[in-house]
Amino acid sequence: MPGLIGSQGIRPGALNMNRIFRALRYRSEQAQYVTYHRLPIYETDAYGVPDGDEAAPELLLPDLPAIIRPAVTADYQQERAGNNIVGAARIYTPNINTIKNYPNFDQGNFTGTAQFNEIEGWDRLITNYRTIFSVPTTGTTNWTGTGSVASDGESLTLTATGDGNLLYQTTAKNTLEADRLRFKIRGSGSVELKAIRSYHGGTNSAFRVNWDNDNFVLLDNNWLTVDVPFVSGTSATSIYQTGTRYNVPVTTGISFDYENDLRIFRIEYNADNTDTLQIKDIEYYKSVSWHVHSLKDMTDGYIIFNCVRTAGRDDARRRAE
Numbered sequence: 001m002p003g004l005i006g007s008q009g010i011r012p013g014a015l016n017m018n019r020i021f022r023a024l025r026y027r028s029e030q031a032q033y034v035t036y037h038r039l040p041i042y043e044t045d046a047y048g049v050p051d052g053d054e055a056a057p058e059l060l061l062p063d064l065p066a067i068i069r070p071a072v073t074a075d076y077q078q079e080r081a082g083n084n085i086v087g088a089a090r091i092y093t094p095n096i097n098t099i100k101n102y103p104n105f106d107q108g109n110f111t112g113t114a115q116f117n118e119i120e121g122w123d124r125l126i127t128n129y130r131t132i133f134s135v136p137t138t139g140t141t142n143w144t145g146t147g148s149v150a151s152d153g154e155s156l157t158l159t160a161t162g163d164g165n166l167l168y169q170t171t172a173k174n175t176l177e178a179d180r181l182r183f184k185i186r187g188s189g190s191v192e193l194k195a196i197r198s199y200h201g202g203t204n205s206a207f208r209v210n211w212d213n214d215n216f217v218l219l220d221n222n223w224l225t226v227d228v229p230f231v232s233g234t235s236a237t238s239i240y241q242t243g244t245r246y247n248v249p250v251t252t253g254i255s256f257d258y259e260n261d262l263r264i265f266r267i268e269y270n271a272d273n274t275d276t277l278q279i280k281d282i283e284y285y286k287s288v289s290w291h292v293h294s295l296k297d298m299t300d301g302y303i304i305f306n307c308v309r310t311a312g313r314d315d316a317r318r319r320a321e
């Protein structure tokens with residue numbers, strides 16, 4: 001790609017976003033898929049104070065292609081809580097019409113979601129800073145389910161015998177520094193995603209965190225990326241499919257502690273006999289959250305945002321506790 005990437009990085013005047021993204025993704029970690037996140041918007045009273053009624057839901061959409069050029073990735077300045085880490089980056093994304101029409105953007109055509117017409121100030125672009133633990137799907141070791149379980153060397157397939165679960169159980173695996181859980185899932189037939197469970201420190205319900213989403217049927221043979229927060233204190237999150245949001249309440253058992261080791265990862269589902277459920281790329285990861293600070297440039301092909309990293313956790317302190 002001579003002329004498009006020079007010694008000073010990307011030359012915006014010659015930028016074909018999709019071509020650059022494909023090339024850079026193979027050559028560096030600057031090109032990656034990120035999770036776009038906008039917090040819920042609440043109604044306000046006559047004084048401008050939020051009244052607790054939700055005016056627009058959370059937007060949480062994985063698999064947005066982006067090129068990230070950090071200026072400062074980690075300036076370890078400790079502030080009030082002793083855990084703030086600040087940084088800055090310039091982030092390139094496709095233009096908004098391209099984003100809203102990606103055929104595989106969270107497996108949905110996002111043009112139907114009226115709340116999303118542009119990436120705005122303080123929206124977040126969440127990246128995988130480091131994978132803490134990957135749940136293996138290259139074989140069937142430690143996997144069981146309500147039906148037969150097989151692996152093609154990349155993904156795991158359950159052939160269901162009715163409603164049930166698919167679970168991975170192991171000896172203790174460290175997930176201490178993880179703050180998000182991500183995986184890809186798809187169904188064939190009428191498989192309905194019911195819930196996600198993660199057990200830490202024990203194997204009964206007191207030790208688990210639950211993502212109990214509104215049940216919905218997975219699209220036949222289309223991979224859906226699920227990316228949810230793995231933190232204490234989160235009350236709800238979202239899964240989007242074909243532009244439709246499914247609410248995901250988050251609850252924890254009385255003995256759950258995210259600092260404890262992983263024991264079980266489990267998917268619960270409704271299915272008919274011989275329906276199939278597939279899953280892959282399961283990872284507990286530590287994220288970096290880039291907040292949109294300003295718009296640098298906008299063309300028919302791409303958008304450039306100046307972004308800041310406003311907070312991060314002091315993991316050395318957490319490990320010592």
